[in-house]
Amino acid sequence: MRTVAIVGNGPRDLIPDLAAFNESVDVWIGADRGALTLAETAIRLDYAVGDFDSMTAGEKEIVQGKANVFRMYPSEKDQTDLEIALEQAYELAPKTIYIFGVTGGRLDHELINVQLLHRIMDQGIQGVIIDRQNRLELVEPGRYEVRHDNQYPTISFVPFTSCVEGLTLEGFYYPLTDASVAWGSTLCISNKLISNYGTFSYHKGILLIIKNNDQ
Numbered sequence: 001m002r003t004v005a006i007v008g009n010g011p012r013d014l015i016p017d018l019a020a021f022n023e024s025v026d027v028w029i030g031a032d033r034g035a036l037t038l039a040e041t042a043i044r045l046d047y048a049v050g051d052f053d054s055m056t057a058g059e060k061e062i063v064q065g066k067a068n069v070f071r072m073y074p075s076e077k078d079q080t081d082l083e084i085a086l087e088q089a090y091e092l093a094p095k096t097i098y099i100f101g102v103t104g105g106r107l108d109h110e111l112i113n114v115q116l117l118h119r120i121m122d123q124g125i126q127g128v129i130i131d132r133q134n135r136l137e138l139v140e141p142g143r144y145e146v147r148h149d150n151q152y153p154t155i156s157f158v159p160f161t162s163c164v165e166g167l168t169l170e171g172f173y174y175p176l177t178d179a180s181v182a183w184g185s186t187l188c189i190s191n192k193l194i195s196n197y198g199t200f201s202y203h204k205g206i207l208l209i210i211k212n213n214d215q
Helices: 018-024 033-039 057-066 081-091 107-122
Strands: 003-007 027-031 045-050 067-072 096-100 126-130 134-139 142-147 154-159 163-170 176-182 197-202 207-212
Touching: 003 018, 003 033, 003 081, 027 033, 027 081, 033 045, 033 057, 045 057, 045 081, 057 067, 081 096, 081 107, 107 126, 107 134, 154 163, 154 176
Parallel strands: 003 027, 003 096, 027 045, 045 067, 096 126
Antiparallel strands: 126 134, 134 207, 142 197, 154 207, 163 176, 163 197
């Protein structure tokens, strides 16, 4: 199992064209109303999970008819629907989890969804949140190569821990050498590659990599 994709119930206008990811995704999971988003496309719905309290009875029937596996949970629970979908994804032991439909809407949900990337990383899995304008991923210390992406050409490096140490950026318009970047610093916001690829490295902390466009 290589890649699992989860679709949440965030605003549909922020969800990119899911068909563009279909060939690279092994299993699709719909979380709550995200299951309806999948059911109303040509993409298969492998799992539908959540309390489905955001759906009408008719919409729920559509999801039940399309889902290979349908699991309904009580509306009063200790986990969000996205967390339930992630637990299902962990059981499949993927290398990567793409998450769509979890940005926009309520800010408390959006913030905790970004924090869930840390839970995914703790499982030894690469987690990526993707919408039409942004692509977010957490990384641990090391050296990484970044390739130019026409869809998300701007790159920001945001400390996820209180400080990131030893950050070096090579091949970027704004290079950096062995810098410490703390919470609240805007030093590494809105950078771009000067060629088709570049590298970044650091030795302490956790970084949130945000690739985006000025849509």
